[in-house]
Amino acid sequence: MLLKFLLLFTIFFGSSFAKDSKYPKIYDTLATPLYDAAEHFIKYEQISNLKLSIQEYKDEVDRTIVYGYEADTSKDKKKKKIYLKKLRKLQSSYDKLLHSLHVNISKSIRNEDYKLFLELTSYPFNGLFVNTHLRNKAITFYAKHKNENNLECLVLEKNMADEKLSNETQELFAAEIEHSSYNSVTQKKSKKSVTITTKRLENTIEVYLHNKNIYDLTIKVRHNVKNIIMSIKPLKEFVLEAKSTYHYTTLVLGSGKSQYGFSWSYTMGSKNAQHDNNYVYRLPFKKGTSHVVSQGYNGHDTHKGSSAYSIDFPMPKGTKIYAARGGIVVKTKSNSDVGGYDKKYASSGNYVRVMHKDGTFATYYHLKYNGVIVKVGEKVSKGEPLGYSGSTGYSSGPHLHFSVFKAKSAGKRETIPTKFHTLKGILENPIRGIYYKAI
Numbered sequence: 001m002l003l004k005f006l007l008l009f010t011i012f013f014g015s016s017f018a019k020d021s022k023y024p025k026i027y028d029t030l031a032t033p034l035y036d037a038a039e040h041f042i043k044y045e046q047i048s049n050l051k052l053s054i055q056e057y058k059d060e061v062d063r064t065i066v067y068g069y070e071a072d073t074s075k076d077k078k079k080k081k082i083y084l085k086k087l088r089k090l091q092s093s094y095d096k097l098l099h100s101l102h103v104n105i106s107k108s109i110r111n112e113d114y115k116l117f118l119e120l121t122s123y124p125f126n127g128l129f130v131n132t133h134l135r136n137k138a139i140t141f142y143a144k145h146k147n148e149n150n151l152e153c154l155v156l157e158k159n160m161a162d163e164k165l166s167n168e169t170q171e172l173f174a175a176e177i178e179h180s181s182y183n184s185v186t187q188k189k190s191k192k193s194v195t196i197t198t199k200r201l202e203n204t205i206e207v208y209l210h211n212k213n214i215y216d217l218t219i220k221v222r223h224n225v226k227n228i229i230m231s232i233k234p235l236k237e238f239v240l241e242a243k244s245t246y247h248y249t250t251l252v253l254g255s256g257k258s259q260y261g262f263s264w265s266y267t268m269g270s271k272n273a274q275h276d277n278n279y280v281y282r283l284p285f286k287k288g289t290s291h292v293v294s295q296g297y298n299g300h301d302t303h304k305g306s307s308a309y310s311i312d313f314p315m316p317k318g319t320k321i322y323a324a325r326g327g328i329v330v331k332t333k334s335n336s337d338v339g340g341y342d343k344k345y346a347s348s349g350n351y352v353r354v355m356h357k358d359g360t361f362a363t364y365y366h367l368k369y370n371g372v373i374v375k376v377g378e379k380v381s382k383g384e385p386l387g388y389s390g391s392t393g394y395s396s397g398p399h400l401h402f403s404v405f406k407a408k409s410a411g412k413r414e415t416i417p418t419k420f421h422t423l424k425g426i427l428e429n430p431i432r433g434i435y436y437k438a439i
Contacts, residue, residue, distance in 0.1 A: 024068030026080060027087055029292045029314060030433045031068065034090050035061055041097060043123045047104060053097050064090050091433055102134055109137055114145045183261035194219070194240070196248070196262055204231070205251040207262070211240045214377060215330045215355050216273075219266035220410035227254040237410050239270045268330070269407035273359030280419045280426055281324040282382055283438035284313075284364060284402050290437040291315050294399060296430040297417060309415035310403035311430050317398045318371075319389040321364050322438075324402065324420070326382045327354040330361070334372035339392040349393020349401075352386045356404075360416060365401040366393055 023035050038061040041054045064086045071083040101120065108117040121128065121138060129135035182196040193212045198205050211217055220237040223230070229252040240246055251260055285291055295312040331353040338348050350367040352374060368390025374380060391398040408414045420427040423437040430436065 023065060024072045024083075026068065026072050027084055029294065030087050030091070030435075031064075033433070034087065034094050035065060037094055040123055044101065044120070047120070050097075050100060050104065053100060057093050057097050060090055060093055101128070105134060105138060109141045114141075117141065117145075178267070179263070179265045181261065181263040184259050194264065194266060196264075203253045205253065205260070207248045207251060209240060209246045209248045209264075211242060211244050211246075213242055213268075213330075214328065215242050215268055215361075216240065216270040216359065217266040218269060218271040218407040218410050219264055221248065221262055221264040223249075224261045224263075225251065226259040227256055228252065228258050228260055229254065237271075239272055240266070266410050267407050267413060268353075269355075269361060269405070269413070270359050271407045271409055273406045275360045275404070275406060275416045276356075276358045279325065279358075280421050281404075282322065283420050283422065283436060284322055284324045284400060285315065285438050286320060286322065287383075287438050290435040291400075292435045293430045293432050296432050306405075306408075306413050307403065307415055309417045310401060312399050312401055314397065314399040315389050317368055317388075317390050319400075321352075321367065321386050321389055321400060323354060323380045323382055323384045323386055324362055324418075325354070325356055325404075326380060326384075327356040327362070329353070329374045329376055329378045329380060329386075330355045332372045332374065332376060334367065334370050334387070336392045337369040339366070339390070339395045341394065341396040343394070345392075346394045349395065350387075350390065351393075354380060354386075360404050360406045362402070362404050365403075366390055366395050366399060368392065 023032055038058045041050075041057060045051045045054050064083075067086060068083055071079045074080070105117065105120045108114075108120060117138075121142075129138065178192075178194070180192050180194060184198075194217065195210045195212075197208050197210065199208070200206075209219070209221070217240045218237065219240045221234065222236075223234070231250045231252050232247075234249040251258075283291075291313040293311060294314045295310075297311070298308050329352060332351065334350045336348045336350050339345050349365050350369065350371055351363055351365040352367065352372055353364075354362045356362065364386055366389065367387045369392065371388035371390055373385060373387050380386065389398060389400045395401075403415045404418050405413045405415045417428070420430075420436070421439055423439055427436060
């Protein structure tokens with residue numbers, strides 16, 4: 001009772017230094033989700049084996065908030081460090097409680113207990129399906145039973161809709177598949193970076209593919225021929241090297257009218273590239289500064305599928321971004337001034353893309369309007385400035401989205417887990433809510 005009184009006293013009389021602030025301002029990116037979670041966990045108190053843990057968590061939240069307001073107004077750095085330790089301890093308590101909730105959900109699925117399953121999954125709680133494997137099991141179980149029981153779970157309905165939107169958006173952003181075509185009737189010259197040309201020699205036609213880009217491509221070509229024999233059987237999918245011309249096939253014309261056409265699709269990079277897993281990257285912001293991870297590997301918002309091994313670092317608009325690894329700038333965009341958490345903005349993000357010597361690429365995404373300070377073809381060293389952060393494209397707020405990827409096929413890419421130098425050693429798995437300092 002005394003604790004609750006102290007909390008109310010602090011919140012009420014602390015309004016002079018914490019106006020319009022629901023919680024303490026210091027370390028708010030880490031603290032706010034943990035504090036908000038208490039309100040969600042309370043709804044599960046009717047589950048007998050969770051009740052005690054939930055009450056303990058709520059009490060810990062109350063104590064941490066009180067201390068947080070004290071740290072907010074204190075000039076004592078030691079007190080701020082203690083508050084951060086309390087938050088990390090609270091994060092551990094949160095993880096344990098969430099794990100217990102996940103165990104209960106798995107048990108309800110295993111026991112085919114749809115009623116309990118709905119009790120456990122019907123609240124709009126962000127962390128509820130952070131576990132991808134559990135989410136997929138839950139969606140499958142829900143889809144199986146919802147029509148039988150005529151009972152719907154709005155959280156899972158939204159989750160399924162979000163999953164569909166995320167997959168569609170990642171297809172636009174992560175794959176960036178490009179398409180083109182050529183046919184013998186029009187034979188129009190293309191200004192695109194990948195083209196086909198033909199050369200006729202009596203009753204044969206030589207077909208060549210040209211890659212004008214400074215990077216390799218993984219390409220898939222389809223053909224449609226009439227009254228023609230292809231004397232060289234072409235590959236369906238292959239790597240077209242940078243700045244190269246490739247003899248694709250030879251067409252042998254039959255008697256009478258002949259027609260031929262080609263269409264192709266490709267993605268940046270060679271599917272044969274092998275990432276140097278021993279390489280340790282630099283964090284992509286200024287040395288000596290720290291930024292929190294808001295979404296790490298396999299994040300529940302948008303880091304799925306081809307973007308699974310991506311990292312989001314919230315930072316003020318205009319924060320300088322640095323190369324995590326040296327290479328050649330192969331693609332940039334800086335002319336967009338729009339963004340938002342909507343599919344329509346998926347192709348509107350500004351970015352810098354750097355090719356590494358092992359054939360992989362790093363993307364620095366969501367940069368501000370006119371926020372790119374390097375040019376295509378420019379060599380950059382590790383730690384060299386590339387641009388300034390922003391919130392353009394498919395973005396919920398100002399942050400840097402960083403990922404390293406390689407081509408998987410002509411229609412797919414895959415992101416790659418990377419290691420970083422930090423003040424506390426080599427970081428292999430960035431954790432949401434933790435601050436990391438660049439060195």
